[in-house]
Amino acid sequence: MPFRFEVLKQEQNTQARWGRIHTDHGDITTPVFMPVGTQASVKSLTPEDLLDLKAEIIICNIYHLYLRPGHEVIGRLGGLHRFMHWELPILTDSGGFQVYSLSNLRKVMDEGVEFQSHLDGSRHFLTPERAIEIQEVLNSDITMCLDECIPYPASYDYTLSAVVRTTSWAKRCKESKTRDTQALFGIVQGGMYADLRERSAHEIMDIGFDGYALGGLSVGETKVLMYEMIDATTPFLPEGKPRYIMGVGTPGDLVRCVGHGIDMFDCVLPTRNARNGMLFTSTGKVIIKNAQHAEESIPVDEHCDCYTCRNFSRAYLRHLYMAGEMLSARLNTIHNLHFYLTLMEDIRQAIREDRFAAFSADFLASEAVHDEYTT
């Protein structure tokens, strides 16, 4: 069955909605958080760990996989799912953001973007057509258009030119697509200018995609500005298609964004912070290396039933971290992803029961978000 999205429930008092995405590799219940598996591995976890955590979809990056091991290698080995032994849906990012991150190592032209590999300095040229081709070879379930990401702050004229180019590239992406077993999402840009966000939303929507992403956010702007840009975009997006905000965010961001009508999220925060010893809990963050945890027999979060919290003390997790043991990253990653994925389940249930507004207010006032987390 081809890609399809259903809104199962529009919450009464907010823009939050509960939905379901159907793909060839299974269904995804939205709002959904997608763990990040940049290089065809969610760092330190097996696919079975992710299934235990009830992850329904992961995101991989074509920029990295194109450079190493090469998308064609993965294609010859049966595609990305088989390569990494993950049978559920995969979304692939087009590489626009990664290439943008190379700053001095890239040059954007109308035809595409020339960049140097961060691995060996070799030169490459990524075009919209090439981005689609790579994703078709990888055979991911949801593919993304190549877009032009811009830094923050950026001038109006520069932002406008990126909107125009992103639209042009989106058309070329759609035109070059050859397989109807994969979904293709358009990406809305427009920097921090509400009128450009609106313009971009209309232009991308007019081309017509299976879903719509908000790109270029969470790049250094204030939270207030980020939500202004979301509100300058989502009203113009069709209700019947999933909305995906790229690279966002903290637990508080997830809850707020759902209230603004967002259905899909990805972020390195839970996994990267886990490796750095920062754990999300219902009572705020735990920095596991802190001396106060050296003899604590309690789990990271006494209200958590993840594998890590069921079996290990803060003292042991601190020991693993201080000793540089690899198991540290894994146990912490399990905990943080469990926190994120459980939060999404709680969000979905609140929407189903028409009490998302209250849930959101309670959560945002709780100790779980009393800290600002660094992205």
Added chain:
Amino acid sequence: MPFRFEVLKQEQNTQARWGRIHTDHGDITTPVFMPVGTQASVKSLTPEDLLDLKAEIIICNIYHLYLRPGHEVIGRLGGLHRFMHWELPILTDSGGFQVYSLSNLRKVMDEGVEFQSHLDGSRHFLTPERAIEIQEVLNSDITMCLDECIPYPASYDYTLSAVVRTTSWAKRCKESKTRDTQALFGIVQGGMYADLRERSAHEIMDIGFDGYALGGLSVGETKVLMYEMIDATTPFLPEGKPRYIMGVGTPGDLVRCVGHGIDMFDCVLPTRNARNGMLFTSTGKVIIKNAQHAEESIPVDEHCDCYTCRNFSRAYLRHLYMAGEMLSARLNTIHNLHFYLTLMEDIRQAIREDRFAAFSADFLASEAVHDEYTT
């Protein structure tokens, strides 16, 4: 039930025997390989991974745990089993070998050994009594005497002095022991002098221990010399007690040593080599980073049914290794430990069926050992 060892079967044509060790934390079937969990973690694996691999006992190191997080911390948290969430037996090494490895940072005296921490240079003094106290606080199932390890080569006189001191320390270890829920193993030294090995074996046996270890082997001597020293020791050890060769060895060593009457093994080889990308297979070693594996869809070993081989190709394992992904170490470690633990199961079955001599000859002639592995 206190510690007890039964020889269930003495193989007819060799010195190999099949046995069972009973401890408060469960039984161990011998000959047994003990995965190394130096710092209270078998690197990259959870206790559940080890159970899946059918590991029955692991070894931890009091040198490391004494320094970090501190044995008293672990004691206050309920002991080593609870600390690391491993409910099956644990053997703790006394630290003798680790302190020996510090070379210039240690000074051996009759009273004990003074050493500097490799972590922060702080000074510590380890005595036989202290080694026992630490192991009692950790509450491991099998504890080891503090011994004096010597480098290879070493003069006769120096080796003799280490034998004398090791015997003196073994007596003090036994005398200072206060808990009868833990087994205590004596360690035979004697360097590469057959008469000193025999002398040490007699002296240690006369003190009387729950099991006997062969220390100071696999320190740079030839294989021929190592087996000479084993044969200079085991005939003098009681048949009714387990025999443990410390820090040995390659797959071929395990098979050969079993034929020489050894019951217990530990070695970092399978786990350390896994992290370095060297995999044991039935057809010899696989260096996973080699370019020849870049597009291989076959598993590491087509005759292996471990989790890694059931689910992942050599190409994917190579990608993980080249990309520096943490999952690389874990999948490789699972495979290598499975190789070792399955080999031990095959050995036990061959002994039970009185065909160990043929098994040994076949294995030692097979491609599985056609390479020398670096320890």
